[in-house]
Amino acid sequence: MSTSDNAVKPSLPAKCVKCRHDLKNPAICGHCQTVYPVDGVNYFDLLGLETTYDIDPRIVRERYVSLARAVHPDRLRADTPEVEQLSLRTTAQINRARDVLLDPVMRAEYLLGMAGGPSAADEKSVSQDVLMDSLALREEIEEARAANDAGTLASCLETVRGRHADVLARVAELARQLPGDEDLRHELRVRINVISYYRKMLEQDAEHEES
Amino acid sequence: MADDDIVLGIDLGTTFSLVALVDESGPRVLTDENGEARMPSVIAVAPGGPDEQPRVTLGWEARNHAVENPHATVYSIKRLIGKGPADVEKELPFLAYAVRPGPRQTLVVDIDGRAYTPEEISSVILQALRERAERALGYAVRKAVITVPAYFDDAQRQATRTAGEAAGLEVLRIINEPTAAALAYGIGLRQDTGKAATPPRGHSPLPMMRCSDQEVGDGGDATGETVAVYDLGGGTFDVSIMRLEGGVFQVLSTAGDTHLGGDDFDREIIKLVAREVHEQFGVSIEAPATKQALRGFAEAVKVRLSQTESAELELDLGNDRKYRRTVTRDEFERLIDPFVTRTLELMDRALRDAHLTRDELSRLVLVGGSTRMPIVRRRVEEFFGRPPYTGLDPDQVVALGAAIQGAMLGNRRWDMLLLDVTPLSLGLETMGGAMGKLIMRNTTIPCRATEMFTTFIDGQTAIKLNVLQGERELARDCRSLGEFELRGIPPMPSGMPKVEVEFMIDANGILNVSAKEQRSGKRASIQIVPNHGLTRGEIDRITRDSISFAQQDIDAHRRIDLVNQVEFDINKTEQMLGKVGTLLEADERRRIETDIAALRQLAQESGDLDALHQALDRFGRSTLHLAEIGIREALISEQKKAME
Numbered sequence: 049m050s051t052s053d054n055a056v057k058p059s060l061p062a063k064c065v066k067c068r069h070d071l072k073n074p075a076i077c078g079h080c081q082t083v084y085p086v087d088g089v090n091y092f093d094l095l096g097l098e099t100t101y102d103i104d105p106r107i108v109r110e111r112y113v114s115l116a117r118a119v120h121p122d123r124l125r126a127d128t129p130e131v132e133q134l135s136l137r138t139t140a141q142i143n144r145a146r147d148v149l150l151d152p153v154m155r156a157e158y159l160l161g162m163a164g165g166p167s168a169a170d171e172k173s174v175s176q177d178v179l180m181d182s183l184a185l186r187e188e189i190e191e192a193r194a195a196n197d198a199g200t201l202a203s204c205l206e207t208v209r210g211r212h213a214d215v216l217a218r219v220a221e222l223a224r225q226l227p228g229d230e231d232l233r234h235e236l237r238v239r240i241n242v243i244s245y246y247r248k249m250l251e252q253d254a255e256h257e258e259s
Numbered sequence: 260m261a262d263d264d265i266v267l268g269i270d271l272g273t274t275f276s277l278v279a280l281v282d283e284s285g286p287r288v289l290t291d292e293n294g295e296a297r298m299p300s301v302i303a304v305a306p307g308g309p310d311e312q313p314r315v316t317l318g319w320e321a322r323n324h325a326v327e328n329p330h331a332t333v334y335s336i337k338r339l340i341g342k343g344p345a346d347v348e349k350e351l352p353f354l355a356y357a358v359r360p361g362p363r364q365t366l367v368v369d370i371d372g373r374a375y376t377p378e379e380i381s382s383v384i385l386q387a388l389r390e391r392a393e394r395a396l397g398y399a400v401r402k403a404v405i406t407v408p409a410y411f412d413d414a415q416r417q418a419t420r421t422a423g424e425a426a427g428l429e430v431l432r433i434i435n436e437p438t439a440a441a442l443a444y445g446i447g448l449r450q451d452t453g454k455a456a457t458p459p460r461g462h463s464p465l466p467m468m469r470c471s472d473q474e475v476g477d478g479g480d481a482t483g484e485t486v487a488v489y490d491l492g493g494g495t496f497d498v499s500i501m502r503l504e505g506g507v508f509q510v511l512s513t514a515g516d517t518h519l520g521g522d523d524f525d526r527e528i529i530k531l532v533a534r535e536v537h538e539q540f541g542v543s544i545e546a547p548a549t550k551q552a553l554r555g556f557a558e559a560v561k562v563r564l565s566q567t568e569s570a571e572l573e574l575d576l577g578n579d580r581k582y583r584r585t586v587t588r589d590e591f592e593r594l595i596d597p598f599v600t601r602t603l604e605l606m607d608r609a610l611r612d613a614h615l616t617r618d619e620l621s622r623l624v625l626v627g628g629s630t631r632m633p634i635v636r637r638r639v640e641e642f643f644g645r646p647p648y649t650g651l652d653p654d655q656v657v658a659l660g661a662a663i664q665g666a667m668l669g670n671r672r673w674d675m676l677l678l679d680v681t682p683l684s685l686g687l688e689t690m691g692g693a694m695g696k697l698i699m700r701n702t703t704i705p706c707r708a709t710e711m712f713t714t715f716i717d718g719q720t721a722i723k724l725n726v727l728q729g730e731r732e733l734a735r736d737c738r739s740l741g742e743f744e745l746r747g748i749p750p751m752p753s754g755m756p757k758v759e760v761e762f763m764i765d766a767n768g769i770l771n772v773s774a775k776e777q778r779s780g781k782r783a784s785i786q787i788v789p790n791h792g793l794t795r796g797e798i799d800r801i802t803r804d805s806i807s808f809a810q811q812d813i814d815a816h817r818r819i820d821l822v823n824q825v826e827f828d829i830n831k832t833e834q835m836l837g838k839v840g841t842l843l844e845a846d847e848r849r850r851i852e853t854d855i856a857a858l859r860q861l862a863q864e865s866g867d868l869d870a871l872h873q874a875l876d877r878f879g880r881s882t883l884h885l886a887e888i889g890i891r892e893a894l895i896s897e898q899k900k901a902m903e
């Protein structure tokens with residue numbers, strides 16, 4: 049994934065460098081509309097949220113919209129190409145923050161990264177029995193599809209959805225306990241890896257329906 | 260209102276184009292002297308003398324005389340813009356004009372031995388619309404928002420913007436057609452109170468229900484509403500799902516097919532006739548004039564069948580041979596049903612990507628001339644479970660929306676914000692030929708992704724990337740946006756450079772790439788050889804020359820780039836020699852000086868660009884040692900500074 053998801057705790061000014069008013073948001077001064085670069089700012093801070101797994105999607109959307117309205121290059125009166133460029137980059141970052149925080153898996157993964165847990169590149173494994181199980185399921189789906197067996201296909205997909213929901217529940221449970229110990233972070237990583245297996249299976253089914 | 264404030268909204272369509280604007284009285288579509296808002300996207304070129312400019316006619320005139328001048332009458336150019344030969348294989352047999360491959364997987368239209376790029380042809384249409392606006396206003400207009408199908412890829416967007424520039428327009432924004440349509444509906448624009456599909460056309464500005472940012476959308480409330488826009492035009496199909504909430508128009512997802520539209524319906528009739536003519540008379544329809552005539556027929560039959568249950572077809576094949584046929588609506592609908600089914604499948608995909616079900620849509624809006632067909636209305640209604648919403652003329656709504664976006668960007672008359680998405684995933688070809696995705700489809704724009712690269716060979720100063728768009732797993736099944744070459748990486752041992760490349764998709768949905776070597780902090784230069792598009796030099800040329808065309812000289816452009824790179828590398832090496840040259844053996848120093856002189860001479864004289872390219876690479880390798888010393892010395896002096 050892109051490196052731009054890594055929060056690196058930059059030193060944010062507490063006051064606007066231009067008008068000296070308190071900065072209520074790291075991206076923009078509410079008083080004089082000076083835009084700040086937010087590379088490396090934690091996504092929760094960026095949207096003015098508490099750093100925690102349980103979020104209210106409605107509030108995330110609300111914060112996002114009001115921030116985008118302020119920072120977006122179409123709204124901001126940029127006097128120079130540099131400010132225009134900054135507004136573009138900061139908006140892109142706000143867009144990314146919203147997408148990550150609204151997705152339960154990406155949110156868990158993001159928190160895991162903040163807690164210093166292994167990244168997808170560090171730890172690619174999934175547990176052996178899950179792997180076997182998902183391979184078996186995939187085979188069954190393919191056979192049912194080849195045989196035009198709608199009943200079996202539907203029940204297989206139901207199983208995949210069930211597994212997906214179970215793992216997601218476990219991911220949430222673990223993400224709430226972050227930073228936790230090394231074992232917890234490792235387990236969370238492995239579970240997140242598993243989810244993408246199931247997600248891909250469901251996606252492939254949808255694409256298959258289409259063609 | 261100052262002249263400067265006027266921003267045109269242009270719907271550059273496959274079959275028809277329109278222009279609209281917003282002034283004190285509100286948004287309105289501009290019409291020609293006959294009160295017609297639509298201008299056929301057709302141009303005809305009459306050959307001039309050897310030194311003359313070709314004479315160009317366009318719009319209704321070109322369209323009405325298409326049969327007399329079939330090989331020089333260009334229509335549906337939108338189906339070719341930003342495309343390559345492989346993309347249009349299936350279309351070519353149906354075109355009455357000649358299309359041949361251009362440089363770098365582009366296409367050119369060949370009329371009497373002259374090559375016209377799709378950008379040039381589109382720019383003629385844009386220019387005519389601009390002139391229409393200038394006549395209506397009485398002063399010059401420079402700025403425009405131009406619409407494109409939401410499913411247009413980067414090359415198609417770039418090409419459309421180029422066409423605008425070539426028409427003397429500053430293109431403030433490339434906006435997606437369904438988004439523009441939603442914008443027109445979203446600000447509460449109305450032409451009538453409800454059902455009528457074809458409201459009166461004309462000059463009069465449209466009443467607006469509400470313009471405040473608090474109450475956007477007809478019937479919208481605080482929780483907002485979710486709208487699907489089903490846009491079936493002459494050549495393209497798009498569906499966009501969007502949420503209108505608190506003065507923000509947010510596109511949630513989009514899906515489409517840039518080769519699906521009314522043209523395909525015509526083509527089904529053409530295929531039917533061609534087959535039967537062949538069966539009955541043993542003749543194939545090859546002559547451009549017959550093809551063109553048949554096209555006209557097919558379109559008329561299609562339009563007719565929207566109103567009546569059957570239509571008569573008659574084709575004179577000469578020598579007393581007449582082909583006669585009655586086509587019923589039923590028969591026609593059976594032919595085009597697969598296309599309509601495909602649009603509904605794409606609608607399902609868009610809903611899935613937006614994480615919504617059909618029931619969660621508050622409204623479904625129909626846009627585009629092809630949505631007038633009964634089969635489209637019927638099937639969409641079945642799909643949606645309710646009648647679709649058609650308050651505005653489906654032909655005009657896109658241009659109106661573009662004008663509104665123009666006013667939003669130009670003088671910020673509406674306190675609203677439009678957030679669109681990128682229709683296709685963006686990625687890079689990885690080792691082994693896979694597509695490595697960096698930005699997923701339906702990500703809100705602007706968006707960006709960064710990726711780190713390093714070198715594989717000691718002293719390597721350039722890295723090549725193949726940038727892709729598409730959803731397939733293999734690079735070769737995706738669309739290559741072109742080869743991006745990062746240059747000017749300081750020579751270092753392999754694996755040492757850390758080049759961060761940033762991919763930014765801006766609010767036009769157009770990709771911008773920048774790169775920085777992190778150890779040295781140096782910006783790497785990026786040279787893009789676009790596929791399916793024009794180089795900067797070519798754009799400048801058509802902007803300058805408008806529609807006078809010389810044979811393109813691609814080599815000249817490549818030569819300029821190479822010579823620039825040679826100058827850059829030589830300067831860098833000379834600087835390095837000045838700084839640390841004394842640390843080299845006298846022999847090596849002399850050799851580098853000789854190499855510089857030789858390379859400089861080659862750059863001045865050589866017509867062989869490949870040889871120059873190779874010489875440049877050799878020069879990079881032979882100055883590697885010097886560069887390493889340079890870096891080492893720089894690091895040492897850094898360390899010294901840090902110690903002080």
Ligand SMILES: [Zn+2]
Nearest residue numbers: 064067077080
């Ligand atoms: Zn301030």
